[in-house]
Amino acid sequence: MEYVKGVPYFCDKVKKIKQYPYLSQDKYCDILIIGGGIDGSIANFYLADKFDVILVDKDRLGFGCTSCATALLEYQLDDFASDLMKYMSEQEICMAYRMGLDAIDKIKDFINKYGNSCDFYQKPTFLYSNSIFSKKAIVKEYKFRIKHNFACELFDETNNPFPFAIKSGIFAQNGGCEFNPYLFEKIMIENAKNQEDIFENTKISKIEKSHMGFVAKTNFGEKIYCKKILISTGFNWEVLKTQDLCERFITYSVVTSSLKDFSWYENALIHDAVSPYHYLRMLPGNKIIFGGEDTVYKGKDIDEKLANKKYDKLANDLCKLFPNRKDIKIDYKFCGCFGTTPNNLGLIGESKFDDDILLFISCGANGIINAMKGIEVIEDILQHKDNKLIKIFSPKRD
Numbered sequence: 001m002e003y004v005k006g007v008p009y010f011c012d013k014v015k016k017i018k019q020y021p022y023l024s025q026d027k028y029c030d031i032l033i034i035g036g037g038i039d040g041s042i043a044n045f046y047l048a049d050k051f052d053v054i055l056v057d058k059d060r061l062g063f064g065c066t067s068c069a070t071a072l073l074e075y076q077l078d079d080f081a082s083d084l085m086k087y088m089s090e091q092e093i094c095m096a097y098r099m100g101l102d103a104i105d106k107i108k109d110f111i112n113k114y115g116n117s118c119d120f121y122q123k124p125t126f127l128y129s130n131s132i133f134s135k136k137a138i139v140k141e142y143k144f145r146i147k148h149n150f151a152c153e154l155f156d157e158t159n160n161p162f163p164f165a166i167k168s169g170i171f172a173q174n175g176g177c178e179f180n181p182y183l184f185e186k187i188m189i190e191n192a193k194n195q196e197d198i199f200e201n202t203k204i205s206k207i208e209k210s211h212m213g214f215v216a217k218t219n220f221g222e223k224i225y226c227k228k229i230l231i232s233t234g235f236n237w238e239v240l241k242t243q244d245l246c247e248r249f250i251t252y253s254v255v256t257s258s259l260k261d262f263s264w265y266e267n268a269l270i271h272d273a274v275s276p277y278h279y280l281r282m283l284p285g286n287k288i289i290f291g292g293e294d295t296v297y298k299g300k301d302i303d304e305k306l307a308n309k310k311y312d313k314l315a316n317d318l319c320k321l322f323p324n325r326k327d328i329k330i331d332y333k334f335c336g337c338f339g340t341t342p343n344n345l346g347l348i349g350e351s352k353f354d355d356d357i358l359l360f361i362s363c364g365a366n367g368i369i370n371a372m373k374g375i376e377v378i379e380d381i382l383q384h385k386d387n388k389l390i391k392i393f394s395p396k397r398d
Helices: 038-047 090-114 132-147 181-190 304-321 367-382
Strands: 004-006 027-034 053-056 072-074 121-129 153-156 168-178 204-210 213-218 223-231 247-256 269-272 278-283 287-296 330-340 347-350 357-361
Touching: 004 304, 027 038, 027 213, 038 053, 038 181, 038 357, 038 367, 053 223, 072 090, 072 269, 072 278, 072 367, 090 168, 090 181, 090 367, 121 132, 132 153, 132 168, 168 269, 204 223, 247 304, 278 304, 287 304, 304 330, 347 367, 357 367
Parallel strands: 027 053, 027 223, 121 269, 223 357
Antiparallel strands: 004 330, 072 168, 121 168, 153 168, 204 213, 213 223, 247 287, 247 330, 269 278, 278 287, 347 357
């Protein structure tokens, strides 16, 4: 089954993550992390500081869905607070928003320590609609945020600073950040403390329970004996023999060539409030990444004909958004799988299969945001500590 298609911009023409060997002998560890995308790299970096950890990936590190992530990171979720109240309390929604802001600060601290070789920038966010039908929903969301002390401004047709039409929009000055997700993973992987216990091209073909924990058998026949397993395989759940951990979609993206003398208001991260929604941000060199047009993932190879239609629609919609720019040309087209849950948050914590099999699947509105704070949930579970985020991330939640 395909989970990525096209030529992802973020891992093209950049210095690749250094190559790691495949596993060639039996190993022992406290925690086996299966999956070396951005989720697995985050989990590995933080857990290897406290535990004996092995990380394995069936392919090359970072070339799965991580390569297709837009890394447009926002504290806000895909759904309005009023819609999320079906699944979370008002207090929990505020907790999720604050978690997003905390995650941005955590990423910033990490970059300050290890260096900004991944084009990290903190950015404002802008959630808007140009539809009269969703104007009330935007205003209601704005009032919710003001009520709970989330700093933001409300723009409408009378004070719109953006070069495209809006009916209403919420602007948050410190609401997000951006980076190259592949290069961010590179920093994470290459600064992890367990360099001798990271393995590529090592597929876990079978997991068996033992009196000491688990025995994970690889496609080469080697065995990894471990006490606990952390599943960070993104949206490929073959190792768990299941297809229904969350609802899966394909999202499509295009990247333009460089645009001379082009920008918008504070180069904010932009997200519209339509269905299917769209998002865009600036890339280094005055390029735009524009994505969305999500379709349901049917658990098989990605439909190339449908993908090409989506790329064409994205290119046309981008030209309509900036009709005065006649120089918009598309250099990259790619798509990949992502997952979503009713409360927009990841599946992080003890699984329904076994309490010693932990899930670290950062699906939801902001996967990388989920992962940066979700790893604290995993650390606390492993150390038998309480964490206020356990409930809203729990894979056992309804």
